Amino acid sequence: MAVILDHLDVALGARAYPIVLVDGLPGEIAAQLVRERIPGATRALLVTDSNVGPLYAEGVRDALAAAGLAVAVVELPAGEATKDLQTIATVLDAALAHGLLRGDVLVALGGGVVGDITGFAAAVLHRGVDFVQIPTSLLAQVDSAVGGKTGVNHARGKNLIGAFWQPRAVVSSATVLRTLDPREVRCGLAEALKHALIADAALLDTVLAEAAALRALDPDATARLVRACCGIKAAVVAADERDHGQRALLNFGHTFGHAFELLLGYGALTHGEAVGLGMVLAARLSERLGVAPAGLEERVRAALDALGLASDPDADGLPDLAALVDAARGDKKADASGVRFVVLEDVGVAALRRLSWDEVAQRLASPAPERP
Numbered sequence: 136m137a138v139i140l141d142h143l144d145v146a147l148g149a150r151a152y153p154i155v156l157v158d159g160l161p162g163e164i165a166a167q168l169v170r171e172r173i174p175g176a177t178r179a180l181l182v183t184d185s186n187v188g189p190l191y192a193e194g195v196r197d198a199l200a201a202a203g204l205a206v207a208v209v210e211l212p213a214g215e216a217t218k219d220l221q222t223i224a225t226v227l228d229a230a231l232a233h234g235l236l237r238g239d240v241l242v243a244l245g246g247g248v249v250g251d252i253t254g255f256a257a258a259v260l261h262r263g264v265d266f267v268q269i270p271t272s273l274l275a276q277v278d279s280a281v282g283g284k285t286g287v288n289h290a291r292g293k294n295l296i297g298a299f300w301q302p303r304a305v306v307s308s309a310t311v312l313r314t315l316d317p318r319e320v321r322c323g324l325a326e327a328l329k330h331a332l333i334a335d336a337a338l339l340d341t342v343l344a345e346a347a348a349l350r351a352l353d354p355d356a357t358a359r360l361v362r363a364c365c366g367i368k369a370a371v372v373a374a375d376e377r378d379h380g381q382r383a384l385l386n387f388g389h390t391f392g393h394a395f396e397l398l399l400g401y402g403a404l405t406h407g408e409a410v411g412l413g414m415v416l417a418a419r420l421s422e423r424l425g426v427a428p429a430g431l432e433e434r435v436r437a438a439l440d441a442l443g444l445a446s447d448p449d450a451d452g453l454p455d456l457a458a459l460v461d462a463a464r465g466d467k468k469a470d471a472s473g474v475r476f477v478v479l480e481d482v483g484v485a486a487l488r489r490l491s492w493d494e495v496a497q498r499l500a501s502p503a504p505e506r507p
């Protein structure tokens with residue numbers, strides 16, 4: 136049986152839930168949490184993907200069955216392309232064919248794609264059934280499994296359809312990360328770095344000191360990182376669950392990150408690589424606006440280098456600033472007149488600034504201010 140390394144709670148009143156960090160396979164502890172937190176459930180639908188399913192679904196299914204649940208499994212094709220409304224229909228069909236009722240449970244076993252799909256299916260099935268997250272990618276463990284944003288993509292843009300629907304528990308295993316592609320590991324490290332930059336200067340020091348251990352997925356270093364990131368995200372979500380204000384700080388680096396993805400085509404850079412470059416430009420803009428101390432951009436770049444991520448947004452082959460600003464301005468979710476940009480006032484201190492797109496372009500194009 137896996138051991139519990141640590142746990143914390145997402146403070147959302149009646150909808151509060153635990154995040155449990157384990158070493159070892161997550162099935163038994165997840166099943167135990169289902170029994171404790173959703174005692175009336177008799178049926179479970181385990182949702183996974185074609186990479187994660189063959190590795191871990193059997194163990195989770197057996198643990199749920201041993202806990203007395205009738206379990207059905209649906210295995211979706213791995214990858215972002217699966218995250219669409221058609222797949223929601225597939226999951227709902229499987230749930231209803233299995234006889235899932237209002238008091239039953241969906242279990243997400245996979246990365247952010249499986250988590251977002253399962254959460255959205257849970258939100259709409261019988262007008263809302265419980266679900267549990269077993270995030271298996273580092274990105275999902277440090278970010279997407281916590282906070283209750285669920286949904287799917289539309290041909291017109293990413294994450295355009297969805298719901299706020301919180302899980303009843305999250306079980307993160309350091310062990311399952313060992314089968315993750317190193318590129319996906321770095322992707323998760325980029326989002327973890329984001330959390331440090333917006334909210335926790337001491338965490339940046341830890342990430343720098345432990346970069347090698349983190350890249351090698353040392354279980355203790357990884358669990359501490361996941362714990363710290365979940366703590367930051369949980370606090371932001373508890374303060375602004377529905378994304379009316381402070382939750383936007385979690386978008387640090389994403390305005391230009393999305394622009395890189397859009398211009399280069401999804402998949403050319405991983406999301407984490409794109410966000411890393413976006414964080415460099417956001418740090419640069421923060422310096423040029425005079426809100427951040429000199430050297431901030433350099434610190435962000437040094438951290439990306441330590442984590443093995445791209446750190447030079449001006450490198451050959453990448454789109455230039457004018458193209459990036461145009462792409463960001465034209466983003467389906469953006470406001471063409473301006474943007475609430477996430478700037479850093481320092482490492483660990485993020486703020487929102489309302490800026491026109493022209494101002495963003497001008498500041499980034501202007502030379503760095505003279506330093507005394």
Ligand SMILES: NC(=O)c1ccc[n+]([C@@H]2O[C@H](COP(=O)([O-])OP(=O)(O)OC[C@H]3O[C@@H](n4cnc5c(N)ncnc54)[C@H](O)[C@@H]3O)[C@@H](O)[C@H]2O)c1
Pocket residue numbers: 184185186187190213214215218245246247248249251271272273274275278279280281282283284285294311312313314315316319322
């Ligand atoms: N809901 C939120 O708040 C939120 C936040 C950030 C990102 N997201 C979403 O998350 C998604 C990205 O998540 P992701 O990076 O986890 O992508 P993903 O789910 O596609 O997983 C990445 C790849 O790793 C594989 N994989 C996952 N766990 C594995 C394991 N333990 N061993 C081997 N292979 C494994 C997957 O099959 C996939 O091929 C995006 O759709 C994004 O929009 C949501």
Ligand SMILES: [Zn+2]
Pocket residue numbers: 326389406410
């Ligand atoms: Zn992201």
